[in-house]
Amino acid sequence: MxxxxxxxxxxxxxxxxxxxxxxxxxxxxxxxxxxxxxxxxxxxxxxxxxxxxxxxxxxxxxxxxxxxxxxxxxxxxxxxxxxxxxxxxxxxxxxxxxxxxxxxxxxxxxxxxxxxxxxxxxxxxxxxxxxxxxxxxxxxxxxxxxxxxxxxxxxxxxxxxxxxxxxxxxxLNRRGDRQNPKAGSSDTVGEMDGAIAAYLRAMKTETLYLLGPGATMKVLKDRLGGGSLLGVDLAEGGRITGIDLDEHTLIERVAGRKVRIVVTVVGGQGFVLGRGNQQISPAVLRAAGMPRIDVICGADKLAGLNPQELTIDTGDPALDSRLSGYWPVITGPGRSLVMRVVA
Structure with a gap:
């Protein structure tokens, strides 16, 4: 992948x-x-x-x-x-x-x-x-x-x-089984700038951060020295240390490390894993010891989701079931919303 x-x-x-x-x-x-x-x-x-x-x-x-x-x-x-x-x-x-x-x-x-x-x-x-x-x-x-x-x-x-x-x-999508078309980003720039600045200040030097794709994540990557818009990158010690990495490389890099995963939400669809970031595979998650997953997304984008929930589709139904539940989503400096996450 x-x-x-x-x-x-x-x-x-x-x-x-x-x-x-x-x-x-x-x-x-x-x-x-x-x-x-x-x-x-x-x-x-x-x-x-x-x-x-x-x-x-x-x-x-x-x-x-x-x-x-x-x-x-x-x-x-x-x-x-x-x-x-x-x-x-x-x-x-x-x-x-x-x-x-x-x-x-x-x-x-x-x-x-x-x-x-x-x-x-x-x-x-x-x-x-x-x-x-x-x-x-x-x-x-x-x-x-x-x-x-x-x-x-x-x-x-x-x-x-x-x-x-x-x-x-x-x-006809009567039970919400079909996804919506992807929508453009609706994150408020100032609001997300504040959220990302606060996240940067809280990043630990000893932790390896796995950063997903997307425009919101690109802002975070740029403040760490610059990374890819569409790939999965790594950061540690306050700087980007790996750009646009595939599944196999990620498995090698995360093994034995203290890891944290950071992703955003696909606009209109609500996916956090399984759309555009398939490199963050079940094998990567397990190699990293099932680390904490942080989600950064503007409140406006979350409000536009129908249904009002986030979705995961990693390719492993048992893992998706394990990850389902309620996740906090960082929406601004010092602010978060709890969202239901389903497979």
Whole structure:
């Protein structure tokens, strides 16, 4: 983990060489396990899906995981299915929409790096439950939501450039299982400056700080000497000591150290772990001894969340359950709010 997207043509080969595995098959299997508890309809699937109950193969016999493969599967499903359940990120959502000429409702199992679009469930299990609810509902209620994506070259260059690509029909979000589209930052600059200044004064020289991505975190990093906007960095002794580190490097650096993790909240969505900061993986958390996690976020951004809660999706359901509960969120100098955190 540590890439900032998967749209580059050679990314799969590079990831394999680095020993990185796709999350999509395992997360798709988790969604299907939940789906089959509440629904027994026929499932059409491409051949890359691991065995999880009976499925009917569809699409090309050999898939390489390219956009063309995805679009071929979607075209094959036209007129044959009532819902397209897919695993991936915003790039995959765009590919699905490009080939979905019949306007079949779609629902995403979050399995990418970028998931800013409103078509994604908040976790694989929620995707399976929402899909089952939709297909067993005689009314098959849907709504139109935004499909967003970032320019990956701009993203890797440290610049955020999001755009609206299209809208898509997706199951109605009756129980809050689907995430909202990402919203822009609404943190009040002066308020957050004060919160960050106070946090800096309280930082301990003997502690290793693992700093997540985002505009709020970039302000903190800049005051420690400068770090990345979109990566996970390390700081100790009052200065940045590691920039844009991947999961493997983080595991090596945190082992045996006194560690503290600092993150912010994804605007509009409420995620604190599992969106854009997947480098802070279950393996990293365990290697660091399950350290304290500090959240810094403006009160206005928290007030804009619907539902009024924070979300974690690390990829380990047992760990997510352990981390769920109530966390304090630093909202200003000497101020904090307690927020419910759910998986």
């Amino acid at each position: 540590g890439r900032k997207g998967s749209d580059e043509p050679d990314i799969a080969v590079r990831a394999s060489v680095e020993g990185r595995l796709s999350q999509s098959p395992e997360r798709a299997a988790r969604a299907l396990d939940t789906f089959r508890v509440g629904c027994s309809v026929e499932v059409l699937a491409g051949p890359v899906l691991p065995p999880r109950g009976e499925v009917t193969p569809v699409g090309p016999a050999t898939l390489l995981g390219t956009a063309a493969d995805t679009e071929a599967c979607v075209r094959e499903m036209q007129g044959k299915v009532d819902l397209i359940l897919f695993a991936g990120g915003d790039g995959t959502a765009r590919d699905i929409c490009a080939a979905n000429s019949g306007g079949i409702p779609i629902l995403g199992i979050p399995s990418g790096v970028k998931m800013h679009s409103g078509v994604f469930a908040r976790s694989p299990e929620r995707a399976g439950r929402l899909a089952a609810d939709f297909l067993t509902d005689p009314l098959r209620r849907t709504e139109m939501v935004e499909v967003l994506d970032l320019d990956e070259e701009e993203r890797r260059a440290g610049r955020l450039s999001a755009r609206l690509y299209t809208v898509a029909r997706t199951p």
